[in-house]
Amino acid sequence: MSNAEHPADAERAADPLPSEGPVPRPDDHVIGVVGVGSMGAPMARRLLAAGRRVVITARRPQPELLELGAEWAATPRELGLRADAVLAMLPDLPQLEQVLDGPDGMLAGLLEREGGSTLMIGSTSSAPQVRDLAERLAAASDGRVRVVDCPVSGGEDGAKAGTLSIMLGGDEADAARAAALLAPCGTPVHLGPLGAGEVAKACNQLIVSATILALGEAAVLAERSGIDLDALFGLLSGGYAGSNLLASRKEKLVTGDDSPSGVAEYMVKDLRFAAEAAAATGTDPVLLPTLRAAFDELVERGLGDRDIAVTRRFIAERSR
Structure with missing residues (x-):
């Protein structure tokens, strides 16, 4: 229920x-x-x-x-x-x-x-x-x-x-x-009631997955346009694009270091639970199916054991 x-x-x-x-x-x-x-x-x-x-x-x-x-x-x-x-x-x-x-x-x-x-x-x-x-x-x-x-x-x-x-x-x-x-x-x-914490965490992971995927895409787009990533993310952190996630993953996104801290493959199950909550509440999501497909592909490419900042490498490799 x-x-x-x-x-x-x-x-x-x-x-x-x-x-x-x-x-x-x-x-x-x-x-x-x-x-x-x-x-x-x-x-x-x-x-x-x-x-x-x-x-x-x-x-x-x-x-x-x-x-x-x-x-x-x-x-x-x-x-x-x-x-x-x-x-x-x-x-x-x-x-x-x-x-x-x-x-x-x-x-x-x-x-x-x-x-x-x-x-x-x-x-x-x-x-x-x-x-x-x-x-x-x-x-x-x-x-x-x-x-x-x-x-x-x-x-x-x-x-x-x-x-x-x-x-x-x-x-x-x-x-x-x-x-x-x-x-x-x-x-x-x-x-x-019991289960509310899990639904809240599913909502949290929906936001986190969307944000880290956007940050990975932004990193590749900016780098290929000749923009210094450290300067860019430092600037963006003071505006609407700023977040705790950007603060915690900025260095990894800038350097390309995706050694594990928060393992990316866990996002697959987390987004599955978000889809379960969406179905139970009659919600027709826009972002969720795209995010699930992206992280499924990321894991299929063998990147699931890396930190979630691996989205930068994922986007770079699939768009060569």
Whole structure:
């Protein structure tokens, strides 16, 4: 069910959290983190720096996080048993399902707990699939496992600085709890019922994909016209074409360095979820089909493992 099918929630203004009502004292809660990669690791560091008690599990040792005070769980099951709330910063729901399932899976540990727990899904995922997972977990735990979707925007830079935009979807009390716990990582805003965060992230990715593709085209057009890219983008950043994305990717676009930070191939699934939201709301988009075709082609050309600034190389190669 899309946000448009929840009229009462659609009419409610988006409020920064924590909201009124009981919220946890963050220092009383143990936060588990799974997915300690380019986003999860700096978010865990922000939580530790704020005095949160953090438990992690991963396929590989994480000595840096352990030195900062993170506690180690040998298995996802142990993490689920020890954590009052779990932040999952994995690529998508299939990876989360792998962590949840099995005798040593996180769900087994969550079910062993005496009290309830909150699962905070930070991946960019399908809103209907997030709701389906939440229903399955609620049924398996008699309602003791609560789910909040909390995708983020701001990239690795924002995760390190603690300035992420955190898009929350879920029950009011669950979202307030998640907001209180995640506040050191950025600005949490409750946008509506479960799945609203994922729809918001799809909207975000629609804008990001359009912007980075336009920047890549502009870079090629300007360079082939003899214009200095550093001077151009410095000038444009002070006008209407300026954006956080231009600021964060300017150097890469100017130098042609597309070593990965935000991997381009993830945009394919993100735009698929945007198309899913468009279909669910009866929206006939203009840009979205073009963007999907462009990023599909980019991945087919073998550029998907590069940073999203690879749009400059993509445009240059296809227009020789």
